[in-house]
Amino acid sequence: MTLLSIKNLTKRFGGLLAVDDVSFNVEQGKIVGLIGPNGAGKTTVFNLITGNYIPDEGHILFDGRSLTGLKTHKIVSLGIARTFQTIRLFKNLTVLENVMAGCHCRMRSGILSSMLRLPFQRREERLALARALKELEFVGLKQHMDINAMNLSYGNQRLLEIARALASNPKIIILDEPAGGMNDYETNRLVLLIEKMQKRGLTVLLIEHDMNLVMRICEDIIVLEHGARIAQGKPEEITRDQRVIEAYLGIEEDEDEALEAEGRD
Amino acid sequence: MLKHKNTIQVAAFTVFILACPFFLDAYWINVINNIGLYAVLALSLNFIVGYTGLFHMGHAAFFAVGAYATAILNTSYDIPIVLLLPVSGLAAAIFAYIVARPIIHLRGDYLLIVTIAIVEIVRIALVNDIFGLTGGSNGIFGISRPDFYFFDIRTPHQFFYYIWAFLALSVLLFYNLEKSRYVRALNYIKNDEVAAEGSGVNVDHLKLTAFVLGAFWAGMVGNIYASKMTLISPASFNFWESVILFVIVILGGSGSIRGVILGAFLIIGLPEIFRQFAGARMLIFGGAMVAMMVFRPQGFLPPLPRKYPVHKIQPGGEKTL
Ligand SMILES: Nc1ncnc2c1ncn2[C@@H]1O[C@H](COP(=O)(O)OP(=O)(O)OP(=O)(O)O)[C@@H](O)[C@H]1O
Ligand SMILES: [Mg+2]
Numbered sequence: 246m247t248l249l250s251i252k253n254l255t256k257r258f259g260g261l262l263a264v265d266d267v268s269f270n271v272e273q274g275k276i277v278g279l280i281g282p283n284g285a286g287k288t289t290v291f292n293l294i295t296g297n298y299i300p301d302e303g304h305i306l307f308d309g310r311s312l313t314g315l316k317t318h319k320i321v322s323l324g325i326a327r328t329f330q331t332i333r334l335f336k337n338l339t340v341l342e343n344v345m346a347g348c349h350c351r352m353r354s355g356i357l358s359s360m361l362r363l364p365f366q367r368r369e370e371r372l373a374l375a376r377a378l379k380e381l382e383f384v385g386l387k388q389h390m391d392i393n394a395m396n397l398s399y400g401n402q403r404l405l406e407i408a409r410a411l412a413s414n415p416k417i418i419i420l421d422e423p424a425g426g427m428n429d430y431e432t433n434r435l436v437l438l439i440e441k442m443q444k445r446g447l448t449v450l451l452i453e454h455d456m457n458l459v460m461r462i463c464e465d466i467i468v469l470e471h472g473a474r475i476a477q478g479k480p481e482e483i484t485r486d487q488r489v490i491e492a493y494l495g496i497e498e499d500e501d502e503a504l505e506a507e508g509r510d
Numbered sequence: 511m512l513k514h515k516n517t518i519q520v521a522a523f524t525v526f527i528l529a530c531p532f533f534l535d536a537y538w539i540n541v542i543n544n545i546g547l548y549a550v551l552a553l554s555l556n557f558i559v560g561y562t563g564l565f566h567m568g569h570a571a572f573f574a575v576g577a578y579a580t581a582i583l584n585t586s587y588d589i590p591i592v593l594l595l596p597v598s599g600l601a602a603a604i605f606a607y608i609v610a611r612p613i614i615h616l617r618g619d620y621l622l623i624v625t626i627a628i629v630e631i632v633r634i635a636l637v638n639d640i641f642g643l644t645g646g647s648n649g650i651f652g653i654s655r656p657d658f659y660f661f662d663i664r665t666p667h668q669f670f671y672y673i674w675a676f677l678a679l680s681v682l683l684f685y686n687l688e689k690s691r692y693v694r695a696l697n698y699i700k701n702d703e704v705a706a707e708g709s710g711v712n713v714d715h716l717k718l719t720a721f722v723l724g725a726f727w728a729g730m731v732g733n734i735y736a737s738k739m740t741l742i743s744p745a746s747f748n749f750w751e752s753v754i755l756f757v758i759v760i761l762g763g764s765g766s767i768r769g770v771i772l773g774a775f776l777i778i779g780l781p782e783i784f785r786q787f788a789g790a791r792m793l794i795f796g797g798a799m800v801a802m803m804v805f806r807p808q809g810f811l812p813p814l815p816r817k818y819p820v821h822k823i824q825p826g827g828e829k830t831l
Contacts (some may be wrong), residue, residue: 295708321710329708335701339815345691346698350710351831352691356723359690360683366690369831373691375823376830390820413710414831 248273248417248448249294249325254303256289256472263289265472266303271417271465276439276449278463280456280483282492286472287452288330291421295327296320308416322350326410330421330452332402334409336395343394343405344380347412348373380408384438400431407438411447418442420451424458436462460484468492516814519768527674531667539666541782543738546673547731549774550680552758553767554727557720559756560765561693563700564717565618567752568625571609571632572725574747576602576732578636581650581742582643591656591737595730602729603722610721614714629752636744649743653736669738676734680727681767688767689816696720697765754778761802763809772810 249271256264264286271277279287292298294305296317305312312320321327326347335343352373354366381387384404389397394405403423410418423439424432432455439449439462453459459466460480468476468483470492476483483489530542551573558566576598583589583597613624639646656663656672663672687693695716698706707713736742758777763769784791802809 297704297708316712317707318710318712321708326710327708329705333702333705333708335698335705337701338697341818341820342694342697342816345694346706346709346711348831349691349695349698354691356687356692356719359687359692362686362689370690371819371823372829372831374818374820378820378823378825379830382825391815409709 246273247271248308249450250306251290251294252303252306254290254293254305255301256286256293256298257301262472264293264300267469267472267474268303269467269474269477271448271450273448274443274446275464276443276451276462278459278466279450279452279469280454280459280466281469285469287469288421289472290469291327291419291452294320294419295325318350321413321415324414324416325419326413326415326417327419328403328406328410328421328423330425332399332406334394334402334405337393339391340386340394340397340405341377341381341390344377344408344412345373347380347409347414348376350413351376376414377408377412380411383411383441384408385434400427403427403435404438411442415447417448417450420449420453422452422454424453424455432458531670536666539670541779543666543669543673545774545778546670546677547735547738548755548758548778549771550673550677551728551731552755552762552770552774553680553684554724554731555755556684556759556765556767556770557696557724557727559759560763560770561696561700562717562720563764564720565622566625566721567622567749567756568627568629568632569724569728569755570747570749570751571629572602572606572728573732573735573751574629574632574636574744575605575725576729577736577742577747578644578650578732579729580733580736581653584653584736585650591654591733592658595733598733599726599730602732603726606721606725607718610718614717614721626749626752629747629749633744633748636747644744647744649741649745651741653740653742655740656734656737663737673734673738676730681771684767692716692719694816700765757799761799761809763811763813766809766811766813769809769811769813776810 247270251267251269254264254267255262267290279290281287289298293300294312296312296315296319307323307325310323335346352369354363354369358366378387378390381390384407386401386404386408389401394402397405403426407418407420407423424435427435436458439451442449451463463480466478466480466483467474468486468489475492476486476489478486531539534542551569555566555569558564558569579598579601580591580594583594584591609628613621616624636644637647644650661668663669695706695711698709698711699713699716703713754777758773759770761776762771762773781791781795784794787794
């Protein structure tokens with residue numbers, strides 16, 4: 246079953262065509278990778294999905310429903326949660342409260358019931374707390390719950406963003422370079438975590454430059470270059486695809502060779 | 511341990527306030543009353559400036575709408591002051607909704623400029639006797655005092671109980687609110703709007719509710735102020751008043767109830783104590799403020815981290831959201 250369907254998506258920034266008529270589907274329960282060289286338009290696609298940008302053309306269907314014109318918080322409440330390429334945490338709040346942010350859209354109590362601490366509101370707070378603790382445990386940050394988010398290590402900050410996203414009870418989680426800035430040990434833990442998310446029934450769409458990671462966990466890969474989709478397929482197919490090798494992997498190899506050549510001098 | 515210390519502080523402060531009417535004369539009780547009024551006003555501004563981090567320097571406008579709603583309805587239609595308390599709040603809240611809605615998406619400095627404009631526009635409208643209702647620069651006089659069935663409020667000492675009971679009730683409600691998803695969400699917005707929206711928080715809506723709620727309370731303080739003075743004029747609701755409220759919040763501790771109350775004591779109370787140094791007063795005041803912002807940018811009493819009953823949740827066993 247198709248959970249997320251991107252149709253002829255186009256986004257221009259002034260004269261720059263950041264996303265050029267991109268279409269792809271994300272199947273329910275799969276781990277899907279979106280890759281491409283720097284500036285290919287990957288993050289822009291994410292921002293279009295989450296309503297941060299409005300597409301110039303094309304549309305996005307989620308769970309059979311069009312996301313056109315919806316605001317970001319509404320899209321989150323429909324079941325799309327995200328993390329950011331440049332970490333965006335609530336730096337001066339505790340780790341626990343950061344995760345509770347995800348619970349917000351699942352809660353109903355209003356100003357009046359909170360002022361009066363009605364039983365309904367207190368019960369809901371407790372349920373939210375339990376959910377936040379569960380997600381902290383899930384990503385392995387429970388022992389850090391009382392410190393401020395800005396005092397976490399870089400790798401743990403990425404995990405915290407994931408916990409916050411999970412707390413909103415999403416159907417799909419979209420991760421923008423989750424391994425960015427992580428060391429090998431942390432990256433391995435991340436891989437396990439992403440697989441655990443899949444076992445929970447989540448669909449995962451991720452952007453990643455770490456090809457090792459992408460080839461290990463993604464079942465389906467979409468390749469962007471200059472805003473356009475140049476390939477889609479299983480990891481083995483992508484590594485063999487001539488256009489991908491030229492446009493993306495090839496460049497890296499050339500660079501590596503060039504570097505090696507320099508090194509030999 | 512920490513909790514213990516807080517309880518003692520709150521208890522000591524309550525005892526101090528309750529003792530005031532027994533050893534202070536009418537003049538000083540009136541000072542304490544003004545501190546109380548400014549404290550609630552600043553607490554209402556705290557929703558916008560403190561919790562949400564929006565630069566709003568026009569709060570006196572909402573205060574004015576509440577005070578004038580009370581004055582007009584009381585002097586023209588003889589509606590009892592106490593009944594007008596919620597009405598004034600509502601009037602200010604509706605006004606805030608109308609003016610804040612179109613500007614709510616503005617950022618930082620732009621919002622600041624617009625809110626300054628709002629308070630000026632309101633003041634000028636009042637001076638120009640808009641709709642022939644506001645009495646121009648002379649204002650409106652002959653506003654009644656609050657009348658309850660069992661007692662009337664006339665003297666500073668009687669106002670003391672009225673104002674501080676109102677403050678105590680407000681603090682209780684705001685304190686509860688601080689422990690809810692509402693103030694948490696405002697704090698998310700203060701920290702990072704994009705991340706807040708991306709986590710599922712309706713940022714624009716919540717900012718608007720912060721304005722509306724803050725204005726509602728400011729409007730109610732306007733009602734109490736009008737009945738305390740029995741005479742109001744545009745001069746009481748100018749830009750400078752807004753600045754004072756802003757300073758109380760920032761200096762005392764943005765987003766901190768204790769801090770804001772302390773701020774009101776410092777900004778409204780200290781100048782009274784140092785009356786004899788009238789000339790140097792503003793200089794000392796200004797110098798102290800600069801020093802504060804350099805050495806304690808969080809304010810005197812920044813908010814304490816919220817505590818959650820984590821130990822009450824059994825891992826795995828609990829139902830979750
Ligand atoms: N808000 C914006 N305004 C103008 N140009 C933008 C904006 N966002 C992105 N771009 C441009 O659009 C292009 C695609 O950017 P995008 O961030 O989507 O790339 P990316 O594939 O995520 O790259 P990276 O791997 O470096 O993160 C780039 O040329 C970028 O400069
Ligand atoms: Mg990117």
